[in-house]
Amino acid sequence: SYVVTQPPSVALAPGQTARITCGGNNIANRRVHWYQQRPGQAPVVVIYKDKDRPSGIPERFSGSNSGNTATLTISRVEAGDEADYYCQVWDSGRDHVVFGGGTTLTVL
Amino acid sequence: QVQLQESGPGLVKPSDTLSLTCAVSGDSISSPKWWGWIRQPPGKGLEWIGHIYYSGSTYDNTSLKSRVTMSVDTSKNQISLKLTSVTALDTAVYYCARVVVLPAARIHYMDVWGKGTTVTVSS
Numbered sequence: 001s002y003v004v005t006q007p008p009s010v011a012l013a014p015g016q017t018a019r020i021t022c023g024g025n026n027i028a029n030r031r032v033h034w035y036q037q038r039p040g041q042a043p044v045v046v047i048y049k050d051k052d053r054p055s056g057i058p059e060r061f062s063g064s065n066s067g068n069t070a071t072l073t074i075s076r077v078e079a080g081d082e083a084d085y086y087c088q089v090w091d092s093g094r095d096h097v098v099f100g101g102g103t104t105l106t107v108l
Numbered sequence: 109q110v111q112l113q114e115s116g117p118g119l120v121k122p123s124d125t126l127s128l129t130c131a132v133s134g135d136s137i138s139s140p141k142w143w144g145w146i147r148q149p150p151g152k153g154l155e156w157i158g159h160i161y162y163s164g165s166t167y168d169n170t171s172l173k174s175r176v177t178m179s180v181d182t183s184k185n186q187i188s189l190k191l192t193s194v195t196a197l198d199t200a201v202y203y204c205a206r207v208v209v210l211p212a213a214r215i216h217y218m219d220v221w222g223k224g225t226t227v228t229v230s231s
Binding site for chain 1: 146154169170208215
């Protein structure tokens with residue numbers, strides 16, 4: 001089965017750039033989607049198909065996917081960006097949705 | 109604006125069947141769309157349960173498949189989830205979601221989520 005791995009946590013000061021990674025074998029061959037989950041709320045998709053941004057999501061959110069790592073980049077982080085972030089791919093071998101374990105972003 | 113609302117009993121006894129519904133507004137269940145279920149145990153990450161097409165076709169998490177039944181009710185514009193033989197490990201927030209599926213591109217992702225409903229399995 002396909003596995004994607006995320007760092008448990010990322011912490012940085014307001015105004016800095018957050019890079020949250022999602023690692024998987026040749027993940028560049030898969031489309032990666034990213035969800036933001038604020039405390040006590042449902043997840044919201046912030047990036048889909050590696051780099052596309054839904055309407056209403058700030059341009060500060062961007063995505064990339066190359067080699068064995070996909071990355072969610074949040075520029076000029078704000079307190080409101082504090083949340084858990086999950087990457088997700090489709091495992092076509094098993095016809096399964098696969099989520100990463102999630103990364104907690106803390107804005108110091 | 110598409111909205112999804114989960115509902116069901118908040119407490120289920122061990123070995124019983126968990127039954128949830130998800131009412132959809134702002135979109136038609138009968139349109140060619142997929143609708144899914146995801147759960148999140150307390151303090152843990154997201155776990156995909158499965159998703160269902162308006163026609164009844166499904167993609168299922170094989171680790172739960174033998175216990176899961178998903179269905180579509182076009183007359184009520186809602187989907188349902190049944191999970192049999194529950195244990196404490198099934199305690200979680202259960203979310204329904206609209207799922208974007210592009211099979212040729214191997215793309216499946218959730219673009220709209222409900223707020224979730226908490227289910228506790230306990231005697």
